[in-house]
Amino acid sequence: MNAVIERAGAADVAELRQLYYAVYGPHYPVARYTDPAQMAAFAASPDTLWLTARCGRTGALVGSAAIQGEPGSRLGRLEGLAVHPEHRASGLAGTLTEELCERTLGEGRLDSVYATVRTVSTGPQRVVSRHGFRPMGIMPNTVECGGRENLALYARYSAGVLQRRIPVPEVPAPLRPLLRTVERTLGLDYGTTRYTAPAPAPAPPAGSAALEVIEAPGFVRRRFTDRFPDSARWFYPLHTPNTLLLSEDGRIEVYACVSRAGSYGALVAGHPEPAEAAGWLEPVTRTLFRAGVGYLEALLPLARHDLLSAFLAQGYIPSALYPAMRPDGEGFQDYVVMSRTAEQIDFRALVVEEPLRPYLDAYASAWASTYLPSLEVVS
Incomplete structure (x- = not known):
């Protein structure tokens, strides 16, 4: 799919809310992807990189993902990955993930990025695995999202970080x-x-x-x-x-x-x-x-x-x-x-x-x- 990747802004909030509803229904538990005021503030944060994907043919907003950071930290979290059900076979999830990592890890802004990945299907696991994320563990009953879900932890690193671990006696x-x-x-x-x-x-x-x-x-x-x-x-x-x-x-x-x-x-x-x-x-x-x-x-x-x-x-x-x-x-x-x-x-x-x-x-x-x-x- 020919997609246009852009940074999310306040003007995208209405379409983003529709996207997350189409993907997750009414039970998505993270307010910064459902509440308009929080969404606008999140998009404007200098510590957040939030990207959208628009269909090159129609201009419709069909994908979204973000890496959240915070002041003074060189760690980020990949989150909010959503692709409209009609475009799930288009490779958009991988495109957004790789673009986010290249703009943060690849440019040396962060040391590592982690993601908590749903396990109701293998799709989310495959997306992050194909783009350099490695499994770190599993956390049962983590979140209530229309039923108790088990999440898995994955992480991706900048070059040389893992080689500098401090030994534990x-x-x-x-x-x-x-x-x-x-x-x-x-x-x-x-x-x-x-x-x-x-x-x-x-x-x-x-x-x-x-x-x-x-x-x-x-x-x-x-x-x-x-x-x-x-x-x-x-x-x-x-x-x-x-x-x-x-x-x-x-x-x-x-x-x-x-x-x-x-x-x-x-x-x-x-x-x-x-x-x-x-x-x-x-x-x-x-x-x-x-x-x-x-x-x-x-x-x-x-x-x-x-x-x-x-x-x-x-x-x-x-x-x-x-x-x-x-x-x-x-x-x-x-x-x-x-x-x-x-x-x-x-x-x-x-x-x-x-x-x-x-x-x-x-x-x-x-x-x-x-x-x-x-x-x-x-x-």
Whole structure:
């Protein structure tokens, strides 16, 4: 198909809304692709590259995709990929993906770009795989989009980034299936990393473990900026917190990014320090699940054995690895996605390409070791 690729602008918002409705129906959970004001602001952001594809014959807007970044970060997220149902065999998804990557990774603006890819069919997986994205893991029950969907994590890098990973001396043993899978599928080496027993769970909070929940996006964002001006502690890129969980004495604060439409959340930061907030992880998880969040995740440094152990103790599963995610001096730190779902996992509708299948096996192994008891046979 002869398509015209242009940067999205405010004048495209009406047609873009029609496109996303045609592709996803009324259940798409991301407001910046459905709300006109947010769409216009997103298109105008200097940290966003949003491209549209128009039919060269009719001029109709038939495709859209974006890479979102943020100030001070060299990591981006490929998102919002949509091609009108009448043009799905035209190669537009691949054209948009490659153009976005060339304008960001290829020009040295970003170190890596990641994508969370739907698994209801193999089409989205094939699109990103054909354009240099490699699988990193699978996250069950991630989002409510007309039903619970399982997403897969893929990433693509600028030249030389993966070769500058900082070695990690030890990790909790339950991460072994995931790291071994990464070694086999990506060719990375964790041969010097030791697998040791998880550290004891942090002491639970003394006295009342009640939490106050503040859902005031503007207030939470301002307070978060005051607490974390350099985004250096327990930082989850591209997730702006909109929910604050506060202990009754005001000593512990946990910041989360919660999507009510998609029924998912990400734990972004803990104050005064992540290690102190980790003792509150069980009441934080329980509170958010009771509030209707069906899926929770946190992105933790692979080098933080203590934090990984705390999440493992509360039933979080190491579901994906993001090698060389964050720059640290001359090198890059690896990060782990730790996830937990409040709902039954159903893989019957899961459709995965062969490169992704080992991650499904690794997740199943980690889940079984966490939730299935070791049976002792007595004769």
